[in-house]
Amino acid sequence: xxxxxxxxxxxxxxxxxxxxxxxxxxxxxxxxxxxxxxxxxxxxxxxxxxxxxxxxxxxxxxxxxxxxxxxxxxxxxxxxxxxxxxxxxxxxxxxxxxxxxxxxxxxxxxxxxxxxxxxxxxxxxxxxxxxxxxxxxxxxxxxxxxxxxxxxxxxxxxxxxxxxxxxxxxxxxxxxxxxxxxxxxxxxxxxxxxxxxxxxxxx
Amino acid sequence: xxxxxxxxxxxxxxxxxxxxxxxxxxxxxxxxxxxxxxxxxxxxxxxxxxxxxxxxxxxxxxxxxxxxxxxxxxx
Numbered sequence: 001x002x003x004x005x006x007x008x009x010x011x012x013x014x015x016x017x018x019x020x021x022x023x024x025x026x027x028x029x030x031x032x033x034x035x036x037x038x039x040x041x042x043x044x045x046x047x048x049x050x051x052x053x054x055x056x057x058x059x060x061x062x063x064x065x066x067x068x069x070x071x072x073x074x075x076x077x078x079x080x081x082x083x084x085x086x087x088x089x090x091x092x093x094x095x096x097x098x099x100x101x102x103x104x105x106x107x108x109x110x111x112x113x114x115x116x117x118x119x120x121x122x123x124x125x126x127x128x129x130x131x132x133x134x135x136x137x138x139x140x141x142x143x144x145x146x147x148x149x150x151x152x153x154x155x156x157x158x159x160x161x162x163x164x165x166x167x168x169x170x171x172x173x174x175x176x177x178x179x180x181x182x183x184x185x186x187x188x189x190x191x192x193x194x195x196x197x198x199x200x201x202x203x
Numbered sequence: 204x205x206x207x208x209x210x211x212x213x214x215x216x217x218x219x220x221x222x223x224x225x226x227x228x229x230x231x232x233x234x235x236x237x238x239x240x241x242x243x244x245x246x247x248x249x250x251x252x253x254x255x256x257x258x259x260x261x262x263x264x265x266x267x268x269x270x271x272x273x274x275x276x277x278x
Contacts, residue, residue: 029241129275131268141271149252
Protein backbone atom coordinates (compact mmCIF):
# COMPACT_ATOMS: atom_id res chain seq x y z
CA UNK A 1 0.00 0.00 0.00
CA UNK A 2 2.83 2.38 0.88
CA UNK A 3 4.62 1.59 -2.34
CA UNK A 4 1.40 2.14 -4.28
CA UNK A 5 0.97 5.56 -2.66
CA UNK A 6 4.57 6.46 -3.33
CA UNK A 7 4.22 5.38 -6.97
CA UNK A 8 1.06 7.47 -7.36
CA UNK A 9 2.81 10.49 -5.82
CA UNK A 10 5.80 9.98 -8.07
CA UNK A 11 3.73 9.67 -11.26
CA UNK A 12 1.60 12.69 -10.40
CA UNK A 13 4.72 14.77 -9.65
CA UNK A 14 6.25 13.60 -12.93
CA UNK A 15 3.12 14.60 -14.86
CA UNK A 16 3.13 18.03 -13.15
CA UNK A 17 6.79 18.51 -14.09
CA UNK A 18 6.15 17.77 -17.78
CA UNK A 19 3.00 19.88 -17.86
CA UNK A 20 4.80 22.77 -16.23
CA UNK A 21 7.52 22.64 -18.87
CA UNK A 22 4.91 23.58 -21.47
CA UNK A 23 3.22 26.03 -19.11
CA UNK A 24 6.53 27.81 -18.51
CA UNK A 25 6.91 28.14 -22.28
CA UNK A 26 3.41 29.55 -22.86
CA UNK A 27 2.49 31.25 -19.58
CA UNK A 28 5.71 31.79 -17.59
CA UNK A 29 4.28 34.43 -15.27
CA UNK A 30 1.23 32.51 -14.07
CA UNK A 31 3.12 29.22 -13.86
CA UNK A 32 6.03 30.61 -11.87
CA UNK A 33 3.55 32.26 -9.51
CA UNK A 34 1.91 28.88 -8.95
CA UNK A 35 5.30 27.16 -8.51
CA UNK A 36 6.29 29.69 -5.84
CA UNK A 37 3.45 28.30 -3.67
CA UNK A 38 4.38 24.66 -4.33
CA UNK A 39 5.01 22.23 -1.47
CA UNK A 40 5.55 18.91 -3.24
CA UNK A 41 9.29 18.27 -2.74
CA UNK A 42 9.22 15.23 -4.99
CA UNK A 43 9.19 17.61 -7.97
CA UNK A 44 12.53 19.14 -6.91
CA UNK A 45 14.02 15.66 -6.46
CA UNK A 46 12.81 14.59 -9.90
CA UNK A 47 14.35 17.68 -11.56
CA UNK A 48 17.60 16.95 -9.68
CA UNK A 49 17.29 13.32 -10.83
CA UNK A 50 17.04 14.42 -14.48
CA UNK A 51 20.18 16.50 -14.12
CA UNK A 52 22.07 13.62 -12.49
CA UNK A 53 20.90 11.32 -15.30
CA UNK A 54 22.05 13.86 -17.88
CA UNK A 55 25.57 14.03 -16.41
CA UNK A 56 25.86 10.23 -16.44
CA UNK A 57 24.47 9.83 -19.97
CA UNK A 58 26.78 12.60 -21.20
CA UNK A 59 29.82 10.75 -19.85
CA UNK A 60 28.97 7.90 -22.27
CA UNK A 61 28.80 10.25 -25.25
CA UNK A 62 31.96 12.25 -24.81
CA UNK A 63 35.21 11.68 -23.01
CA UNK A 64 35.27 13.94 -19.99
CA UNK A 65 38.34 14.82 -17.92
CA UNK A 66 36.54 14.08 -14.62
CA UNK A 67 34.07 11.49 -13.29
CA UNK A 68 30.34 12.39 -13.65
CA UNK A 69 29.79 12.56 -9.88
CA UNK A 70 32.23 15.46 -9.66
CA UNK A 71 30.17 17.49 -12.16
CA UNK A 72 27.01 16.61 -10.19
CA UNK A 73 28.66 17.72 -6.94
CA UNK A 74 29.74 20.98 -8.56
CA UNK A 75 26.24 21.50 -9.89
CA UNK A 76 24.71 20.93 -6.43
CA UNK A 77 27.22 23.34 -4.85
CA UNK A 78 26.49 25.88 -7.54
CA UNK A 79 22.73 25.56 -7.01
CA UNK A 80 23.07 25.72 -3.21
CA UNK A 81 25.28 28.82 -3.50
CA UNK A 82 22.63 30.47 -5.72
CA UNK A 83 19.74 29.67 -3.36
CA UNK A 84 21.63 30.74 -0.21
CA UNK A 85 22.82 33.94 -1.89
CA UNK A 86 19.35 35.03 -3.00
CA UNK A 87 17.81 33.95 0.29
CA UNK A 88 20.27 35.85 2.49
CA UNK A 89 20.28 39.08 0.49
CA UNK A 90 16.54 38.78 -0.21
CA UNK A 91 15.83 38.26 3.49
CA UNK A 92 17.89 41.33 4.44
CA UNK A 93 15.83 43.43 2.00
CA UNK A 94 12.46 41.80 2.69
CA UNK A 95 11.60 39.53 5.62
CA UNK A 96 8.87 37.86 3.52
CA UNK A 97 11.53 36.03 1.45
CA UNK A 98 10.62 32.36 1.31
CA UNK A 99 13.28 29.65 1.39
CA UNK A 100 10.99 26.93 -0.02
CA UNK A 101 9.72 29.16 -2.74
CA UNK A 102 13.29 29.97 -3.84
CA UNK A 103 14.24 26.30 -4.06
CA UNK A 104 11.13 25.42 -6.09
CA UNK A 105 11.23 28.36 -8.46
CA UNK A 106 14.99 28.19 -9.05
CA UNK A 107 14.70 24.43 -9.70
CA UNK A 108 12.12 25.09 -12.38
CA UNK A 109 14.20 27.91 -13.79
CA UNK A 110 16.74 25.22 -14.73
CA UNK A 111 14.49 24.12 -17.60
CA UNK A 112 16.15 26.35 -20.23
CA UNK A 113 19.58 25.15 -19.05
CA UNK A 114 18.57 21.48 -19.26
CA UNK A 115 16.96 22.07 -22.67
CA UNK A 116 20.08 23.77 -24.02
CA UNK A 117 22.45 21.09 -22.75
CA UNK A 118 20.25 18.27 -24.04
CA UNK A 119 19.78 19.90 -27.46
CA UNK A 120 23.50 20.65 -27.65
CA UNK A 121 24.32 17.01 -26.89
CA UNK A 122 22.03 15.91 -29.72
CA UNK A 123 23.54 18.48 -32.12
CA UNK A 124 27.00 17.29 -31.07
CA UNK A 125 26.12 13.77 -32.24
CA UNK A 126 24.15 14.72 -35.36
CA UNK A 127 26.33 17.61 -36.57
CA UNK A 128 29.68 17.35 -34.75
CA UNK A 129 31.79 20.50 -34.51
CA UNK A 130 33.84 22.33 -35.77
CA UNK A 131 31.50 24.33 -37.99
CA UNK A 132 32.78 25.31 -41.41
CA UNK A 133 32.54 28.65 -43.19
CA UNK A 134 30.38 27.14 -45.97
CA UNK A 135 26.85 28.41 -46.57
CA UNK A 136 25.38 25.51 -44.59
CA UNK A 137 27.89 26.01 -41.76
CA UNK A 138 26.97 29.68 -41.50
CA UNK A 139 23.24 28.95 -41.69
CA UNK A 140 23.51 26.38 -38.90
CA UNK A 141 25.57 28.80 -36.83
CA UNK A 142 22.87 31.46 -37.15
CA UNK A 143 20.18 28.89 -36.26
CA UNK A 144 22.17 27.57 -33.29
CA UNK A 145 22.86 31.01 -31.87
CA UNK A 146 19.22 32.09 -32.35
CA UNK A 147 18.12 28.97 -30.49
CA UNK A 148 20.67 29.54 -27.71
CA UNK A 149 19.86 33.22 -27.34
CA UNK A 150 16.09 32.52 -27.20
CA UNK A 151 16.71 30.03 -24.39
CA UNK A 152 18.93 32.55 -22.61
CA UNK A 153 16.12 35.14 -22.76
CA UNK A 154 13.70 32.51 -21.43
CA UNK A 155 16.17 31.75 -18.63
CA UNK A 156 16.45 35.43 -17.70
CA UNK A 157 12.64 35.73 -17.55
CA UNK A 158 12.32 32.61 -15.38
CA UNK A 159 15.12 33.64 -12.99
CA UNK A 160 13.63 37.12 -12.67
CA UNK A 161 10.19 35.66 -11.92
CA UNK A 162 11.69 33.14 -9.49
CA UNK A 163 13.33 35.93 -7.48
CA UNK A 164 10.30 38.20 -7.79
CA UNK A 165 7.82 35.65 -6.39
CA UNK A 166 10.19 34.31 -3.75
CA UNK A 167 11.52 37.58 -2.38
CA UNK A 168 8.56 39.85 -3.30
CA UNK A 169 11.10 42.57 -4.17
CA UNK A 170 10.56 45.22 -6.83
CA UNK A 171 12.22 45.40 -10.25
CA UNK A 172 15.23 47.56 -9.32
CA UNK A 173 16.02 45.56 -6.17
CA UNK A 174 15.95 42.34 -8.22
CA UNK A 175 18.15 43.92 -10.88
CA UNK A 176 20.76 44.96 -8.28
CA UNK A 177 20.50 41.53 -6.65
CA UNK A 178 21.19 39.77 -9.96
CA UNK A 179 24.12 42.12 -10.73
CA UNK A 180 25.59 41.44 -7.29
CA UNK A 181 25.12 37.71 -7.85
CA UNK A 182 26.93 37.90 -11.20
CA UNK A 183 29.78 39.76 -9.50
CA UNK A 184 30.38 36.64 -7.37
CA UNK A 185 29.28 34.10 -9.94
CA UNK A 186 31.39 35.16 -12.95
CA UNK A 187 34.76 34.66 -11.16
CA UNK A 188 33.43 31.29 -9.92
CA UNK A 189 32.58 30.26 -13.48
CA UNK A 190 35.98 31.47 -14.69
CA UNK A 191 37.66 29.34 -12.00
CA UNK A 192 35.59 26.34 -13.15
CA UNK A 193 36.70 27.03 -16.73
CA UNK A 194 40.39 27.28 -15.67
CA UNK A 195 40.20 23.97 -13.80
CA UNK A 196 38.59 22.32 -16.84
CA UNK A 197 35.18 21.66 -15.30
CA UNK A 198 33.31 23.55 -17.98
CA UNK A 199 34.09 24.96 -21.41
CA UNK A 200 31.34 27.54 -21.41
CA UNK A 201 29.71 29.59 -18.67
CA UNK A 202 26.33 28.16 -17.75
CA UNK A 203 23.60 29.30 -15.41
CA UNK B 204 -15.35 23.69 -3.94
CA UNK B 205 -15.74 26.21 -6.74
CA UNK B 206 -15.52 29.08 -4.27
CA UNK B 207 -12.33 27.58 -2.80
CA UNK B 208 -10.76 27.38 -6.27
CA UNK B 209 -11.66 30.99 -7.02
CA UNK B 210 -10.31 32.09 -3.63
CA UNK B 211 -7.04 30.23 -4.20
CA UNK B 212 -6.66 31.83 -7.63
CA UNK B 213 -7.31 35.28 -6.21
CA UNK B 214 -4.83 34.70 -3.39
CA UNK B 215 -2.25 33.67 -5.98
CA UNK B 216 -2.83 36.89 -7.90
CA UNK B 217 -2.11 39.03 -4.86
CA UNK B 218 1.10 37.35 -3.65
CA UNK B 219 3.22 40.22 -5.02
CA UNK B 220 2.45 43.90 -5.16
CA UNK B 221 2.48 45.54 -8.60
CA UNK B 222 5.86 46.93 -9.59
CA UNK B 223 6.34 50.67 -9.26
CA UNK B 224 9.58 51.97 -10.76
CA UNK B 225 9.24 55.41 -9.22
CA UNK B 226 8.70 57.34 -12.46
CA UNK B 227 5.24 56.99 -14.06
CA UNK B 228 6.62 56.83 -17.61
CA UNK B 229 9.15 54.16 -16.69
CA UNK B 230 6.50 52.09 -14.90
CA UNK B 231 4.31 52.38 -18.01
CA UNK B 232 7.13 51.11 -20.28
CA UNK B 233 7.89 48.30 -17.84
CA UNK B 234 4.26 47.21 -17.71
CA UNK B 235 3.86 47.37 -21.51
CA UNK B 236 6.97 45.25 -22.01
CA UNK B 237 6.21 42.68 -19.31
CA UNK B 238 2.63 42.36 -20.58
CA UNK B 239 4.08 40.99 -23.84
CA UNK B 240 6.32 38.54 -22.00
CA UNK B 241 3.75 37.15 -19.57
CA UNK B 242 2.06 34.98 -22.21
CA UNK B 243 3.85 33.13 -25.04
CA UNK B 244 7.08 35.16 -24.81
CA UNK B 245 8.75 33.12 -27.57
CA UNK B 246 6.59 34.92 -30.17
CA UNK B 247 8.80 37.94 -29.44
CA UNK B 248 11.95 36.26 -28.15
CA UNK B 249 12.73 34.17 -31.25
CA UNK B 250 12.51 37.06 -33.78
CA UNK B 251 14.46 39.29 -31.36
CA UNK B 252 17.16 36.64 -30.95
CA UNK B 253 17.28 36.11 -34.75
CA UNK B 254 17.70 39.83 -35.45
CA UNK B 255 20.41 40.10 -32.80
CA UNK B 256 22.28 37.11 -34.24
CA UNK B 257 22.02 38.57 -37.76
CA UNK B 258 23.42 41.85 -36.46
CA UNK B 259 26.28 39.97 -34.75
CA UNK B 260 26.88 38.04 -37.99
CA UNK B 261 27.11 41.24 -40.05
CA UNK B 262 29.46 42.85 -37.51
CA UNK B 263 31.74 39.93 -36.60
CA UNK B 264 31.27 37.64 -39.63
CA UNK B 265 33.17 34.37 -39.38
CA UNK B 266 33.81 34.80 -35.65
CA UNK B 267 30.19 33.77 -35.17
CA UNK B 268 30.96 30.37 -36.74
CA UNK B 269 33.97 29.97 -34.41
CA UNK B 270 31.80 30.88 -31.44
CA UNK B 271 29.28 28.18 -32.38
CA UNK B 272 32.08 25.59 -32.68
CA UNK B 273 33.24 26.56 -29.18
CA UNK B 274 29.68 26.41 -27.79
CA UNK B 275 29.09 23.02 -29.38
CA UNK B 276 32.04 21.65 -27.43
CA UNK B 277 30.69 23.14 -24.25
CA UNK B 278 27.97 20.78 -23.15
